[in-house]
Amino acid sequence: MTGPDATFRGQAEPLGPQEVRALAGELGIKPTKTLGQNFVHDANTVRKIVTVSGVGRDDTVIEVGPGLGSLTLPLLDAAGHVVAVEIDPVLAERLPRTVAERAPGLVDALTVVGADALAVSGADLVGPGVPSPTALVANLPYNVSVPVLLHMLAEVPTLRTALVMVQLEVADRLAAAPGSRVYGVPSVKAGFFGTVRRTGVVGRNVFWPVPNVESGLVRIDAHPEAPWDLGEAHRRRVFSVVDAAFAQRRKTLRAALSGWAGSGANAELALTEAGVDPKARGEQLTTADFVRIAEAAARLGIGPAHREP
Incomplete structure (x- = not known):
C-alpha cells in the first residue's frame, strides 16, 4: 500500500x-x-x-x-x-x-x-x-x-x-x-x-x-470514509451546486443558487435546511458545506433533478 x-x-x-x-x-x-x-x-x-x-x-x-x-x-x-x-x-x-x-x-x-x-x-x-x-x-x-x-x-x-x-x-x-x-x-x-x-x-x-x-x-x-460517498448521481448533484455558486461568486448564495434551485425562495429554503447562511458567498464554504446543501435540496425536492425537463 x-x-x-x-x-x-x-x-x-x-x-x-x-x-x-x-x-x-x-x-x-x-x-x-x-x-x-x-x-x-x-x-x-x-x-x-x-x-x-x-x-x-x-x-x-x-x-x-x-x-x-x-x-x-x-x-x-x-x-x-x-x-x-x-x-x-x-x-x-x-x-x-x-x-x-x-x-x-x-x-x-x-x-x-x-x-x-x-x-x-x-x-x-x-x-x-x-x-x-x-x-x-x-x-x-x-x-x-x-x-x-x-x-x-x-x-x-x-x-x-x-x-x-x-x-x-x-x-x-x-x-x-x-x-x-x-x-x-x-x-x-x-x-x-x-x-x-x-x-x-x-x-x-x-x-x-x-x-x-x-x-x-x-x-x-x-478520505478514509467520506460520509458523502454515495455514488455518481450524488457527486454530480454536489458539483452542480458548486458550479452554480461560483458562476456568480460575488453574489450571495441565495442569489447565485436561485437559478439552480428554481427560485430565490427555494435556494434560501435549501440553504437554511443545510445550516448555511443564505447571505454567505460560495468562496466562504467548505466542500462539506456544499455537500450538505445538495443533500438538503434533495430531501426537499429542490433543484434541477426535481424539475420537469
Whole structure:
C-alpha cells in the first residue's frame, strides 16, 4: 500500500536530456502546445515525484500522458504495476519497447492504454493481470490538467492517493482553502475526493521544451470514509451546486443558487435546511458545506433533478 516514501528496486534509470531528445528525434516528435507536451528530462525531479507519491509494491499506478517514459521508468521501479494512458499513438506504441530496452525485468508490469484521458472509463484501466488502480501519479498536460484530474478521481473510486504535477497557479487553486483569493471550483471539487495539499515547486528547466511557467506538485489523499460517498448521481448533484455558486461568486448564495434551485425562495429554503447562511458567498464554504446543501435540496425536492425537463 501507499506509504510516506517510495523505494526503488534499482532496475530502471530515468531518461536524461540527451536520451529524451534522441527518442523524440527517432519518432519525429515535436512537442505541441495542443497536447500540452512538456517532457521531463531531469532524473532527480522524476525520482522526487515518485518518492513524494509514496507508491509501493502493492500499488497499481495510473500515469496519464507518459510521453517518452521519463516518469514511467521510475514508477515501474517503485510500484507493482503501471497503467499508462497515452493519447498519442506513436508514443503509446514506443513506450513498451523503451521499457523493454532499459528495464527488461519490469516490462510485464506495464500496461499501455491508448486513449484520451478525458474519455477513458474506469473499466478501460483494469483487465487480466491488472489489479484495481490505487494511485494516480502524472505530469499532467497544462491545458487539461484539472478536467483530467477530476475525471480520473471520479472514474476510479479505488484510488487512495494522487500526486500530480501541474502549472503552479493551478496547484495553488487546487490546494486553496475557503476564503482564499484563488479558492474556487477546482478547490471544492478536488476536496470532494480527499485532502488536498501542495507538496513542492518544480522549476522550468527540468522540461523540454522549457515552459513559460513554473510547476507545482499537488497530493490528494482520499478520505478514509467520506460520509458523502454515495455514488455518481450524488457527486454530480454536489458539483452542480458548486458550479452554480461560483458562476456568480460575488453574489450571495441565495442569489447565485436561485437559478439552480428554481427560485430565490427555494435556494434560501435549501440553504437554511443545510445550516448555511443564505447571505454567505460560495468562496466562504467548505466542500462539506456544499455537500450538505445538495443533500438538503434533495430531501426537499429542490433543484434541477426535481424539475420537469
